[in-house]
Amino acid sequence: MYMDNLSEEKKELIEELGVYFETSEDMSPLSARIFSLLVLSEINGITFDTIVETLEASKSSTSTNLQLLQTSGIVSYCTKPGDRKRYFKVDPKHIVTRLEKKIEMWEKERKLHLKVSDFKIKLHKQQNTFSETLPGIQFAKNYSLFIEDVIKNLKNLKEKTSTLINEEQS
Amino acid sequence: MYMDNLSEEKKELIEELGVYFETSEDMSPLSARIFSLLVLSEINGITFDTIVETLEASKSSTSTNLQLLQTSGIVSYCTKPGDRKRYFKVDPKHIVTRLEKKIEMWEKERKLHLKVSDFKIKLHKQQNTFSETLPGIQFAKNYSLFIEDVIKNLKNLKEKTSTLINEEQS
DNA sequence: CGTTTAGTTCGGTTATTAGCGAACTAAAAG
DNA sequence: CTTTTAGTTCGCTAATAACCGAACTAAACG
Structure with missing residues (x-):
């Protein structure tokens, strides 16, 4: 049936x-x-x-x-x-709250990633093995850009969703 | 010291x-x-x-x-x-493997999200409460686009990283 | 061949998670 | 005022996770 x-x-x-x-x-x-x-x-x-x-x-x-x-x-x-x-x-507020939490999480990951790559650069410099062209350094930069893009898109999505919900209430 | x-x-x-x-x-x-x-x-x-x-x-x-x-x-x-x-x-291969796993995870989330929103549309239609302008429907579309963008960026990052590692080896 | 090195395997302990039933409570219905 | 409804709280149990020490092993050193 x-x-x-x-x-x-x-x-x-x-x-x-x-x-x-x-x-x-x-x-x-x-x-x-x-x-x-x-x-x-x-x-x-x-x-x-x-x-x-x-x-x-x-x-x-x-x-x-x-x-x-x-x-x-x-x-x-x-x-x-x-x-x-x-x-x-x-909870009707939950969708937006969840997006906010996701943004926070990615921002935390971004900070931690930066901290780690800074540390590794410091280590390399101390051992005189530092070079801009090291694949690790390159990847770190690319990954950083990736995270920033995700955060940008998430913030955008959050804005869109907020207005969507506000329109609904009016 | x-x-x-x-x-x-x-x-x-x-x-x-x-x-x-x-x-x-x-x-x-x-x-x-x-x-x-x-x-x-x-x-x-x-x-x-x-x-x-x-x-x-x-x-x-x-x-x-x-x-x-x-x-x-x-x-x-x-x-x-x-x-x-x-x-x-x-493991040197791990960075790329991890990116691949992340891509898989997001693809899984995308599929599940689609399945859920299809189900909800079906439910709405059955109860005759369906409308394109429902905020839930709108959000589902936006979220879908967001996931697709993340996947696109991840695939891009994976390609960049692969060539980075291949260059290193040569 | 006996001993050291570089780990591995096993059995046990402790902490935490996730759920259940039974007894409880506060409000409303009869 | 007793009973029913709509949940809540408490104490217990079973399952699993995470780690440890002690005994073990396999290769190599002397």
Whole structure:
């Protein structure tokens, strides 16, 4: 059936995305799955019980991981009048926050890379083996340019996304 | 003294780089420190004992982690005539291999991202809430372009680096 | 052949992670 | 006021990671 195919596909995607977030965003398995489920669900949010049922996890672990995700600013919830349940969803601010974090990470990598290549230049000079044409020195320069380009593109993407979200709200 | 400042700086950099590799390259603490030490040491390599002494690690752990690094193609060693010791160093092929792995990772992220946004479009269409101007759809497109740009730059960097290394060898 | 050198392998210890069930709580419903 | 709902908190357990020391090995030195 139509709906069954979709939810089957959803379940598979949750696992695939889950594995991805586990490593790339350094989340616990359950956190990664909760996050994946929310990413793939409607924007209005889903209930605690839906999460417990679809992920076949315990209430306790679900609660703990949901709190972790909320304090990290990844997940938030909204409520509906006359309904005691919370509707959990990906925090609307999260896309931009995540881009900001990525920018920070790359800037950190850039600084560290510079520190390392400065150190190696100092070492080479001390041993009188320094030359501008050393492949290590050349690579360091190219890599530096690469990082700067990624950062530039990320900042651009962040700006675009911010205006996109602001337009939506108006 | 001159040498002391340098080695002091080196020790600090090993720790800093170590922490970085631990998380970003998903290495065990000791593997990350061995790799950092090799990155910051002369290109000809350093001995097993030097590693054990500078990192204040046990011979057993050093051995295990060196083997791990070698089977991952990150570290290799060379020998000197009339000298039983191995001189461990960063594998010369490793820079290019690492770039290749990064390209693969980004390509994987790109595919997954496409899969997710296709799924969400399908969901929207099924619920009749699809529109080209949805911010989520717009962001997905921008992000896709960003990833493609990163991949393009990485491939470019890889080519440059390969020729750099080939020139060196000739 | 016995000893040193240069590592390797094995068994064990400790710390951390990730989840679970059971008991709990605070608000609302009956 | 009792019961249900919607989660939360706590204590425990199983799995895994990361390292260590001690015993081992294989080549080479004397």
